[in-house]
Every structure is written in C-alpha cells, then in structure tokens.
Amino acid sequence: MSTLLESFNYVRPTNLDQLNLLVMDYITKGYDFTFSAGGTDIIPRLKKQIFNPENLISLSGISDLKGIEKKGEIIIIGALTTLDDLANHDLIKKYFPTLAHAAHKVASPQIRNRATLGGNIMVDNRCSYINQSSLNRDCHAPCFKADGDICHIVKRAKRGDEVLCQARFVSDTAPVLLLLEANITIMGQGGLRKIKLNDLYLNDGIDNRSLRKDELITKIEVKIPENESLHYEKLAIRNALDFPSLGVAVCLSEQNLSVALTGLNPRPGLFKAKIKNYNNFDEMVSDICDQALAFAVTYNQDFFPRAYRKSMIPVFIKRGISNILKEKK
C-alpha cells in the first residue's frame, strides 16, 4: 500500500567512462545496484516493493546512448532513445514503419515520452501475482520470482523444473526487432559484445535476460530489409495503456515467412518457414501457426482467459499475413 519509495542511493553518470568506473567500483565493493533508463517500468515496481535496490544508477544523463543514425545499410538506435522519438523518427518511419507502429503501441503517450527502446526490450516479465502490491502479495507465500518457493500461477511448479517461473514477456517492440534480426551491443566490465537480440532472451520468468549484473544494452542495430514486409498486431482490451495480452509480429518476403510472439511465455517466440519447403502457401501458414501454438504456454494471468489468448494466435498470424498482402497490392 506504500505510495513512498523505499530509500536508495541515486547516481547519474554523464558519460560512459564515468558509468564504467562507477559500475566497477560497485562491483568491487559488492554493492547492490540496478540501472534505470526511463524509469517507467522500474518505478512502479519499486513502489510495489517488488524489489528494493540499494543503488539506482540512472542512465538518463548519458547522451551517447541516445539517437538514431544510418551507417550504410544499418540503422543504429541508441538504447536510451525514447519510444516516442523512435516512433516519430524519419529513418524509422521510412525503413521500419512496423517498428514505429509497435513502439507507438506501447503504454501511453506520456510513458512513451520517457520510456526507452532499451527499457522496452528489457521490460520485466509480469504475472498476476508478482505485479500486485506488497499487501496483496502478503496474503500468499512468496513465489519464485520473489525469492520464495512456490508459483501462484502454476501451482504444481517446483524447483528443478525446466521453466521455473511463468511470468510473461510483454515487450511490444521486441517481436518486430526479432523479425528484423536486430543485433544488440552490450557493454559490461569485460568490454563490449554484440549478440543477436534473440540470444538475449532466456525462458525464465524471474529474469529472462542473459545479462550479467554489470551489463547493459547500449545500442540496437537493424539492417534495412530488402524485400520484407512486416506487420504487428497487439491484443489488448483497450487501445491505450495495456500491456499486450498477446502480440504477433509477422514478416513476409519472397522466400520466407516468420512470426514472433510476445505476451505469452517468459521469452518471446520466433518461428521461420521457408516457402520452398511447402507445397503451397496455405500449408506454410498452417505449419507456422502450429509451431506458434506448440510454443505458446498460456496461463490465466491476464485479463483474457488462457484458451482465448491461445486461440487468437493463428487469427493474428493470418491477419498479419493478409494485411501485408493487402498492402502489397
């Protein structure tokens, strides 16, 4: 029931060198810390006392992490670029209109003015237990994500299970970036490393990102697609504010059909089909729908019941395809 944030120490480095020194210092001293970009995901969780870091390192002062530029056929997006800037940037609108659209579908205008692309990729997984207030959570034993020993969503879950926590992934931008085969640059104490966005994610609701404590995303790189068309559709009862109950991104080219899913499992889903492997188009669509359905693990932890969310997967995939085909005409 708290409206007040628990106390923490706040630091705002103004460049990457300062940041690196600070993180090194904290790691050496064994301090507990967390990074904050726009803060729109972290602050509500702090208020609900879902976690209480001792130190909050604000990234908002580091201008090197902002901005969008084109280098050859690559568009480089600073991780701290706000979703609003992303959605309205000429380069993005020109080369990745679907990414602009997905960014525009996140939360609300006021939140998009503050929330960043890096933050949306990293948005914490949610479930109907953990994202309650501390009072509500106090009614029950703490769950795995709260360092406890049970799951309130999957009652039979136990330590040692392959997927311990089913808190679901809710980023709107990630599925589109996955289809665009985005790469991310990660900065940490060991220097920089570049990975595919798809390799960032683990199937673990507690923390689905393969990042070390000292690591953060600095930029997202996307290659301008040649003959691909994308579509993103979000299932939410309202046209504003809500997290996706299901999000389906579809990418269609002359050779391939690929689909990425959000709002379901702890990690996003990604499926590809090569047209040449099928007798006809419908067979391919049907196969990719089956793959998506086989992947999707839904629980009643959302406004919509699980069966409905699952049943919407093929509907949204087919709609995505038909929208792309319609636009092509």
Added chain:
Amino acid sequence: MVDLTKGYPDKGYKIIGKPVPLIDSRAKVMGQALYTDDIRLHNPLTIKILRSPYPSANILSLDTKDALALKGVKGILTGADFKNTFGVLTISKDEPAIARDVVRYEGEPIAAVAAETETIAEAALKLIKVNYEITEAVLDSKTALKPTDRPLHPELNKENNLHKKVLQEFGDMEQGFSEADVVIEKRFRFASINHGFTEPHATQVEIDNKGNITVYSATQVPHYLHMAMAEVLEIPEHNIRIVKPHLGGGFGGKSDPFPHEMIAAKFALDLGRNVKIKFTREEVFFSHHGRHQTDLTMKLGFSKEKGITALGLDTLIDGGAYGSFGIVTTYYNGVLLQGPYKIPNFRFHVNRMYTNKPMCGAMRGHGGVNPRFASEVLLDMACAEIGLDPAETRLKMIHKENTLTTNEFRITSVGLQNGLKEAMRRTKWHEKYGKLPFGKGIGVACGFFISGSALPIHWNKLPSSTVRMTIDHDGGVTVYSGATDIGQGSDTMLAQMAAEVLGQSLGNIKVISADTRITPVDLGSYSSRVTFMAGNASRNAAIRMRKILVEAACALLDIDPPKYEKPEKSKDFFRQGGLKPDFEQGFLGPNPDYSDGFIFEDGLIRSENHNQSVTFLEAVEKALEFEGILQTSGTYRAPKLGGKFKGAGAGLSPSYSFTAFIVEVTVDSETGFIKVDKATCAHDCGFPLNPLAVNGQIEGCIHMGLGQALMEEMVYDNGATQNPSFLDYKIPSAFEQPVVDIVPTFSDDSEGPFGAKEAGEGILAPIIPAIANAVYDAVGIRLTQLPMRPDRVIFALEKAKKDKGATS
C-alpha cells in the same frame, strides 16, 4: 459551437435552459481548485492504515508497542478504540471504524498510525504485530445462503449470511404468464464493478483549542457523515464541522461515511493535532462500495396485443462484508423495473448476502442497472420471437403521463416518446434494424430512474432540502446550500435558479455549499435528488427574496404591491398523493409561478403595469431599511406518495426520468471484439436547465455503461482483490468511447424546478442492454453475462454455430 438549445422549447428564460459552463470551471482548468488533499493545514500528522491481508480471520492479538516506540509516531488506534459501529442506513449500522477481533474482508483496517511524516507512519505499520487466526471465508453469495453456525454478522441472529431479503408481488403472475404469447426465462450474471472516480478518498481534520474539529473530506454526504461521526466519536454534532472541498468524482462511491474519516477525526481529538489521510488507488479498490456482483434469473411474459403481461425475477446480490446502502440496493433491484413500461403482474425476490469481500453499495444507477439489462434483453428476445420491431414495440409501451404504476409509483411527466421517435429517425432505424451485414448491428433499449428518493434515509419531518439566500448591501447574492457538488455541477444549478428568478447574471451569484457549520441541512448527492430537491429549494428561496425586493420597489415607486395567489392544484393531483397544502410556505407550492407583474433585468426592477422602475440596488437598499439583513430560506418537501404495503417507500420519487438508447456496433467475429460505433441517446430530464451539463452527464453515463458492458470487472481470488489498479481494472479510454448523438428530449415536469428532472444516473442503465441487443442484430448471439468480453463473444459464437449444426 453548435447551438445546444436547439430542439428545446424557448420558454423565455435568461439563464435557465442555456448552456452554461460550470461556475468552478475556471478554477479547475487553472489548477487552482483545492481538492481535499490539496489543502495545507498547519503541521498535520499523517495517518496510515494497516490493512488485513486476509479476507476472513480472527485477530488473536495485536501488539503496537514497537510501533508506538518509533520516534515520530504520535498515536495508534485499534478496534478497541471505537465502541460504536456505523453505516449510512440507520437500519444497518454494522461497520466498525477498525476491525475489532474479527476481520471480514481483505483490506479491512486493523490499526491506524498517526505520525509526523508519511515515511514514519509507514515504517510504524511494519512494526505492528498482528496474530491472525485465518478462518474459512465465505467467498460467494451462493455459499452465503447455506446455513452456518459462524455467520459474518452473528448479531443479526440469522442461520446463514443473508443480509436482506425482499419479496414483493403485484397482480397475478400465473394469470399474467397465461396471457402471454411468449414466455422467456433466462439467467444473467454480472460482475461487481467499481466507480473509478479519479480522486482517491482523502480526509483532513483541523482542530481548534476548544476541541472542535473541522473535517475536510471527499464525501458526497456531509450530513450523513456528520451524524455518523458524532455517534462514533460520541461527541455532539455541533463540535464537528464537515466541509466538502472540490471533489474529484463520486458516482456513489463517496456516499457512505467511511472508516478513515472516523479514524482521522478521532486522532485529531485524541492528539490535539491536525491530521491528514489520503488513500492509494489500491486502498480505493479495497474499500470498493461498488456495484453488487449479481446473479439473477428473470422470466418475461409478453403478448403481441397487450405488451408485457408479467415479469418475475429472482436475484442474488453479493453485498460483501458490510451493509452500506445494501438494503436500498436490494429494493432497487426490483422496483426500478416499474418503468418505463407498465408491468401489470410483477414479482421480485432479491437476497443480499454477506460475504468476505469488500462491501458493495451505491453506484450510479443504483440497483437498477443489472435487472434493466436483463429485462431489456428479454424484451428484445420476445420481439424477435414474435417478429415485432423492438423499437416500435417499446414506443407503444412507454408509460403515459399522469398514471400510476402497478406498485403505485406516481408517474407525472413523460417526454420519451418523441425522443425515441426522433432517435429512430436519426439513426435510420427502419432501414438498418435486421438489415445490416453480418458483423454490423443496431439495438435499442430504454430505462427509467428516480429524481431523488422521496423518503429520507433517517426518518424525520424536515424538508427534503433547504437553501438559505442572502443579498449583500451592494447587491451580491449568495446561495447557501448543503447540496454537494461532486463535479456534476450542482453549485452551478443552484446559482442558475437564483440568477433566473432575481434577474441577475450568473457572475453575481456566489454559492457556498456543503459546509455543515454554514449551510442548511441537505441530505447529499445521491439518488439523483439534487436538481429536483435542492434546485426547488434554491428557486423557492429566490422567489421569497424576489417578493421582498418587489415590495421594496413598490415602496420606492409608491405603488401597491402585487397580490400573490396560491397555485391551483387539480383534485386529481391530490388524489394521486400530491403536495399537501403547506400553510407555512404560503404561495410556495411545488414549482410556483412567480409572475408578479415585475421584470428583473439589466440591473433594474420594472413594473410592467406602471412602466416605472428602480434599480436592483435601490430595491436592495430599501429592503435593508426594513429588514436589516436580506435573508430568505427556501425549502423543498417531497409530496406524500406511495401505497400502503410493506416496502412501499422504496423507489418513491416526486418524478421519474426516462431514457432510450439506439446503439450501433461492429462485432469482429474472429476476435470477438465489440466496437460501439455510435450511441444515440434520448433522455427525458424534464426541461434541461443547462444543456451543456446535461449532455456531459449523458456522455459520462455512456462511458461508464460502456465500461460495465465491455470490460470492467472486479476480480477476486479467494477473497483477494486481483486487480486493484487502473492498469488491471479496465476503464475505457477515449478510443473506446463511441460517437454520441444526443436527441433533444423533454417534458415539462409540473413539480421539477423550471420543469427539470434527473439527468445523472438513469441514462447509464439502458446503454448496456442496447449494446447487447445490437450485438444480437450484428452476429445473432445473446450475451447474458457482463462484461461482454471478447472471449465470451467467441464462446457464444461457437456455441451458436454448434447449435445450428445440431438442428440443421
């Protein structure tokens, strides 16, 4: 801006009937209006409440020692500090300010801390040790019906958790059903919903050095709070002053006295310090008081010739842990079906149950909304089965003026017929109904509501509303009223009354309202009573003032003052229970004509016969010579109404409003999403005093009805509120709101102030079944459960497909 007066009769008024922005708009649009939490008292303590994490438990022990020892903590209250329970209704005062020994819902106050800062108060909460014995919770109203030796309220001496049972029967049900061409029975289910007002509950208490307290609180009912607080704190009412600052929405959710108000006042008195408390959004959901979760089965008999021949319903409503307005809700679940159509044979049986959930109470459309959905859907089904046009059928059945309903409600003005006809014309009803492509639909539904409850909650012989009016020596008019402006614009309405009668600009009228030290008693803002009751009182105070000024003008002009005549009332009027002659009030009968041969305008008072005038100010000065001060009071007293049977008082109102909606929808048969494209509304609120405000109420009711229809729902899991936030409790956004077309609809209510009736609540109910009926027209399914979520649409569509497959 379009001319909002278009379509309404021009009655020659200067202020009444004109679109007037609410008089506090400017302060609000600049951020200057002070809401309760915006007030800055001197050095207040902050109060925080410790709430139960369990819906049902015994408090075995409560240790506040460590919390009290924390530096900065000034006091802690527990259940033992409050002897008296309270409740808005005298007949169910069952709620403690703080749980004593027993916890009845998750979120119930267990203890409260007052500390120098919010941080300290929060820290102290964590130091209070409570030893709970968790007990088996009663989680739904069906279980609550079962006999138990451990009911939530043993003081009622009942063998189960029944709070209130109402059974009324009129006419001969069997006969009624036998006369019907079609009889349909169906079960309907409704989720509990929350008011969703934007300003969370807040209270601040200021104490003087004589032990008097001023309670600033976000309340719709200062008078009831005043009485309840005096009883709970065991101090005289005159030691308590309740002030309602600007209020950020109520919709019934602030119409009870609340535990936090008692807690704050007690702390102020005990500690001799100013105090403040403000709820988090989550606490608002824990306190709830929203619309009851409802399970009802309704049976309709319908004849092609006679219309409705019989209507019966059995209803179970989940009241949660305490009474609140629940007894009224129980009656309203039945009696509010007595309009807009004549129902010759009528039976309803409603049980309100106690469960271990946050209590339910009054919410916009109180008790009438859910049964209205059922009856309008059944009527639509009957029309479909017989092959009648549902709009034409309704048009024929709407009550005629000056009739009695089967349960002896006096129906006076009815202006809906023309409104519905015009709505049908505007929407091209006959070209669309049943003729739109699959996925597109149009539907109709009607509704009916009271213009204020004729009987008070606390039985007394005082007028229903009283207004005091003064004029300063420089001609400024002040209206003092206990009526509670909760954003609906009642202050503006009161000012309009005075301005019209006294020929003043709205800017020359000041309104002081909802301050129990200064303003006369008014029962508050609930049951859509303010315009009709406080409005009449303000009008009458102004008429008395006018009489004084006219006499002063006559003295100045040296002419004879006019002779005032009592309004004539027909014998029929009295036979139907009209106003008793009120000798004290003299010519101030219901809605009196105040034509006195004088014209008040442009700062002048002019005699029409003598064509002479004095200035308003000269008359004021002359009158002050007589009177010393210029002060009048005006009252409104509801007429004696109703039958002689038990429970006849429920739903009695001096007048009733009537509403019709035609709604157009698009249903996505693949995803089940319902998009309400357009809502066309005809609402008979008598003569609209301020079309801008009336239209605002209509659009607001559409929004709220849309929410209940499509997405709003309180979700509980083992008694724990699952969605206590605006992220998880889905209030429609601007995107979901349909295009609204408002059809000018009116009647001339002979007792309403300048002919007006209610416009704040009745509009909400029929929009919901109109949507459901449009969905049927679009895709052929009957939805019987709210909210009509997309997954339920899909389920119904699949079932319909299967059923069709089975029969073909």
Added chain:
Amino acid sequence: MNLTTVSVNGLDYTKAVSPSMTLLEFLREELGLTGTKNGCDSGECGCCSVMVDGKPMLSCLMLVLEAEGHKITTIEGIAQGNDLHPVQEAMVEYGAIQCGYCTPAMVINGVHLLENNKNPSNEEIKECISATVCRCTGYNSIERAIHSAAAKMKGGCHG
C-alpha cells in the same frame, strides 16, 4: 538527501530532497503546486501529467533528481496571468470539465498536441488523451474542446 535544482514554470528551485522523491511529490509537497494531481501514483491514470522540456510525462514515474536540467511546466504555468490558454478556454466553454480532477492533465496533453500539430485529426486527439482517465465526461467534450482550440489557434473561426 541530495541537493537539486529544478526549473518549474520558469523559476529555479533549489532544495534538498530524498533521492526516492518523485517529481510529483516535489511539486505538491515541496513547492505547493497542487494543480498536478495524484490519482494512482503508478502511471496508470495520467492525472499527474506535466511537461518536461515541452513533452507531457508522468510526474509520479519520474524521480525529482531526474528533473534536474530540464524545464518543467505544470498546470500553474499554462495560463498567462488571467489569460487562459486557448485549450483552457475551450475546455471551459465546451463543458469539458466536470469534477476537474483530470482537467490539469488534459490541458497539459492538449496544449502539447496543439503546439506540435496545428491540424490534429480525431484519432490524434483521442491518442493524446487516451491514457488520462476521465470518469466524468466520456472524453467527447474534451475532444471537442481541443478541436475548437486548434481552430482558434490557427486564427480560424471555431465551433
């Protein structure tokens, strides 16, 4: 405690604040600017919208220390003395204000829209107020008011 300087409605305020203080608490409790409302304190009602460097943001989701170096405009900084902004004027005229609790946020969002878009479509107006909860008006009158203010700001006739 951290010492911070925040520019609010054109004035710099230097205060010692707790790092966990939000901009909303700072405005209401430290500066007494109570026009910015606290309806949910978790970014879901929109009532605490203020402009940060000309863009609407939620002051309940922003630490006050994050506001350092930015220009904050609250509802108290919108009117020029007694002269209302066209959006404010239109809100009054169109009856877009009932209880008024969301009104400051609606104004902030509407002013921002019209400063960046002289000809907003219905969809764009809905978008700009879509995450600010108004429980009274059903949004229709607010949309009309913003339309009318847009017309007025262009110098055309409105209505």
